[in-house]
Amino acid sequence: MITIALSKGRIFEETLPLLAAAGIVPAEAPESTRKLIIGTNQPDVQLIIVRASDVPTYVQYGAADLGVAGKDVLLEHGGQGLYQPLDLEIAKCALMVATQNGFDYEGAVKQGARMRIATKYTEQAKEHFAAKGVHVDLIKLYGSMELAPLVGLADAIVDLVSTGGTLKANNLVAVEHIRDISSRLVVNQSSLKLKHERLQPMLDAFAATVANRHA
Ligand code: ATP
Ligand code: MG
Numbered sequence: 001m002i003t004i005a006l007s008k009g010r011i012f013e014e015t016l017p018l019l020a021a022a023g024i025v026p027a028e029a030p031e032s033t034r035k036l037i038i039g040t041n042q043p044d045v046q047l048i049i050v051r052a053s054d055v056p057t058y059v060q061y062g063a064a065d066l067g068v069a070g071k072d073v074l075l076e077h078g079g080q081g082l083y084q085p086l087d088l089e090i091a092k093c094a095l096m097v098a099t100q101n102g103f104d105y106e107g108a109v110k111q112g113a114r115m116r117i118a119t120k121y122t123e124q125a126k127e128h129f130a131a132k133g134v135h136v137d138l139i140k141l142y143g144s145m146e147l148a149p150l151v152g153l154a155d156a157i158v159d160l161v162s163t164g165g166t167l168k169a170n171n172l173v174a175v176e177h178i179r180d181i182s183s184r185l186v187v188n189q190s191s192l193k194l195k196h197e198r199l200q201p202m203l204d205a206f207a208a209t210v211a212n213r214h215a
Contacts, residue, residue, distance in 0.1 A: 002045045002198055005064035006030075007052035011183055014090035015068050022205035044198070056082060056186060065191035065199065071181045072160060076123050083192055086185040086207055093162040095124060097176035100149045105156065105175040109134055118148035119158035128158070128178050146170040 004019075006012050008030045019025070019040075027039040030049045038047040050058055055069040056077040069077075070091055074084065097117075099105050108115055109132070118139040119125045129136045139154055146166055148154040160181060161167060161174055185206060192199060 002042075002066070002195065002202075003064045004045065004047050005050050005055045005058040005067035006047055007055060007068075008049055009052075010091050011052065011068050011070075012049070014183070015088070018088065018090075018206045018209050021209040022202040024202075053077075059186045059188050062188045062190060065188050065195060066202070067186045068183050069186055070183050071179075072121060072124070074184060074186070076121060078123075079186075081189055083187040083189050084184050085187060085203060086210065088183050088185055088206065089210055089213065091181075091183040093160045093181050095121060095158065095178040095181055096161045096174040097128075097156050097158055097178065098146075098149075098161070098167050098172045098174045099156045101171050101173050103149070103155065103175075108155065115156055116154040117156050117158055118145055118154035120145065121158050124178065125158040146172055 006015055012030055023042065024045050025041040026047055027041070028035065030038065036049050038049065040046065048058065048064055052070060053073050053076070055067040056074055056079065058064040059067040060081040068088060072095060074082070097105070112135070114135045114137065116139060117125055117129070117136045118141050120141055120143065122138050122140050125136070125138055139148070141148065145157040145159045148157055149172060150170060156175070158178065164174065167174060185203070187199070
């Protein structure tokens with residue numbers, strides 16, 4: 001059996017064409033079922049539906065052979081035990097620093113002011129501000145980061161931004177780009193060896209599909 005870990009929503013939707021290229025069609029959509037294990041048209045391939053941030057853990061421990069996870073999630077997780085052969089170029093966004101419109105971020109950085117940063121991405125925020133030599137107090141949140149500056153919880157947030165619509169709707173502006181983010185294929189290292197014959201053609205089909213988008 002080949003088990004593929006995916007999260008609901010954009011990753012599932014954007015992975016469908018890649019699966020199709022490998023001849024894999026899910027029997028159900030995660031939105032229309034409460035099942036967490038979804039069969040496919042291939043008797044030896046199943047999908048498991050997990051939280052986006054749990055995908056690396058399932059693959060690391062071999063509970064899934066493959067998974068699709070955002071680079072943001074992989075950087076927070078650390079990527080131990082995972083082979084990352086392919087940038088799938090899906091679920092594209094960017095990790096940014098954002099503040100309330102009018103907050104003098106550059107001034108605060110220059111003065112060496114100690115800033116409070118609210119984020120779900122504490123590892124990447126820590127690394128980013130350490131590299132700049134800026135002292136920050138990190139406040140861990142699990143969602144709705146945009147709220148934090150509005151109610152005085154933080155001076156700035158580190159969050160994923162794609163269109164900027166949510167920032168704008170909350171009177172926030174992006175003040176610094178940390179890195180571009182996209183989703184990666186992750187593979188359990190021992191699965192790659194033990195199930196190589198079944199996995200390699202799938203990986204090749206995924207890679208060809210990604211390459212074809214540029215053709
Ligand atoms: P959860 O909703 O379970 O707390 P999550 O918000 O990280 O987790 P999704 O919203 O499904 O889960 O996001 C999955 C991945 O898609 C993220 O890890 C990130 O790589 C990417 N992503 C997040 N937000 C956006 C966005 N606005 N546009 C494009 N890609 C995004
Ligand atoms: Mg989300």
